[in-house]
Amino acid sequence: MSENIQHITVALPGGEQKTVPPGTAARELLLPAHKQAIAARVNGKVLDLSHPLTVDCTLEPVLPTSPEGLDVLRHSSAHLMAQAVKRLFPHVQITIGPVIDSGFYYDFKHDQAFTPEDLEKIEAEMKKIVAENFLVTREEILRDDAVRMFHDMGEHYKAEIIASIPANDVISLYRQGEFVDLCRGPHVPATGRIPAFKLTSVAGAYWRGDERNEMLQRIYGTAFATEKELKQHLALLEEAKRRDHRRVGKELDLFIFDPIAPASPFFLPKGTFIYNELIAYIRTLYKRYGYQEVLTPQIFDVDLWHRSGHYENYKENIFFTEIEGRTFGVKPMNCPGHTYIYAAKKRSYRDLPLRIADFARLHRFERSGVISGLTRVRSFAQDDAHIFCTPEQIEAEVNGVLRMVTEVYRTFNFTEMRFDLSTRPPKRLGDDATWDRAEAALAAALAANGIQYRINAGDGAFYGPKIDCIVFDALRRPWQLATIQLDFQLPERFDLRYTNSEGHEVRPVMIHRAVLGSLERFFGVLIEHCGGDFPLWLAPVQARILTITESQDAYAHHICEQMQQAGVRAEVDLRNEKLGYKIREAEVHKIPYMIVVGDKEVSSATVAPRGRKGEKIPALTVPEFIARVAAESVPGGAP
């Protein structure tokens, strides 16, 4: 047992190697050079700085600015918050406090609700604990001892969590000052290392996320490596508020909501214009991509929903109505209706693929707590279509849909996209050979389009695998919009057939697909993406003519008429106001072109356009201006 053969070799960043006795803390090797580190990465695993190194390993610092470091920081912030809460509200029980995308939260058992004033107090206490700069230490303890310990402390939720961990496991505790919490870590070495945090909101949450359990109080917060990043994050939240489609929709007179029809938008003329343009744009693509549009009933005998399986699986979301003793369901989806169009005549393989598109209104009952603006409504339409094809055609069809999806999102200036391929779930319909072929076809179609994708194993629907398209808006928030789903079940349930080339009757495959998804939801996302500055082709008013005095009224009317005749959506502002006032108003209404006309323009028969961002555009003749608008006013044209 000679001491000197028990040395370990640690590889540090930059190729440096050190030989140290086992048990040396990671911190000691990192410290002089990497004092910013808040954790250590040992053989790729993120651990405490105090972690004793026992075997040969690679060692890297984890900085608070790295994604892993930020997680550590936020997790420690959650503990910091829990400590502050326990100081201020000793009777409160702690439960769990994980890291989330935008920060962290901690759930507490507290009989009263936390108020915004409480949050301020808690935040102040957190700052105090940071100043006290407690060491954060880790210790290991047997499970049963931990259960007893938390039980004795009156932390019954904590004890319950620990009791659900296997009996022989060693578990870890983290201590900072008087506060101790069960946690697997890692954590920052001391509370003084948490520089920038903010508590953002408080809300109810169920114990273990189950609505049958009792309700806890959840406090959300966020933390960053620097004050500057925290400010940036808070500014982003402000910007998101400013762009909120509910606010923009009101300001720009796009749509309203009224309690008389909860979660069902009333589109005003300007909003309806944009809505219809979205449909018109998709229709132009349908011509190129070979879709045929249909109109189908709004309500169907409940028999349809029994046969399709919706009654069994989706009843809670369907509006029912009764008349003449018959029960009808208002359609939440178009697919069952479309099977009737398919089945209306005998189909041959020569008829396939059959692509049926439908912009029909759909109604789904959504629980009152989940509805929100245009993004979660009870009344909406989709750019929905169903493709009936042979199994051999799946890849080519999905390929076509993917091409359309990428074209559409490019048009709307969504530059970032992600695709997820969801494969067979444990509980499913159909044989493995069919699933093999279907999943392979989807993967091949993705590959054919050069699309990188993630696999969500087991996340497919029970009736078939699917591809979801997630787009990121200007604030980098993800939205799941387009979807492509294979379906082997509905053709079965509705006994759909076609005659193949050998004369046998066989089942077609159904592909459900939407590109924009719900038009309402897409509209909402588009508003937030562009902040209300719609591209020229979608702007309800493209140009507003602003006069300086009433002596230009006749000219303004004349050129407005000219523009309208040429298809430019123009209007005049003849009000007896100063130019600055009219400009401000047009600016606030996000009108793309302001056309200033004074005596100068009248005498030279020109216009002086101004862009909505204040860009000065040299004087143009009216035909020149019209040509400019016409050139820019196409999908994918001027932003």
Next chain:
RNA sequence: GCUGGCGUAGCUCAACGGCGGAGCAACUGAUUUGUAAUCAGUAGGUUGUAGGUUCAAAUCCUAUCGCCAGCUCCA
């Protein structure tokens, strides 16, 4: 649905047991104006709805409708 918060003029918000206000918008008048707000005046309300407490309710209580945040990110 559940937890919490909030419903006051068209919009954004004050008043928080004691006569419901302001800014913007609207309307009227004056001003005729050159690139983000000219001035003055007028009108606008059973305080979401229904009950209750009180001498007195926008304010306190109950119910109801609606809106907002959250309720899957697992020590």
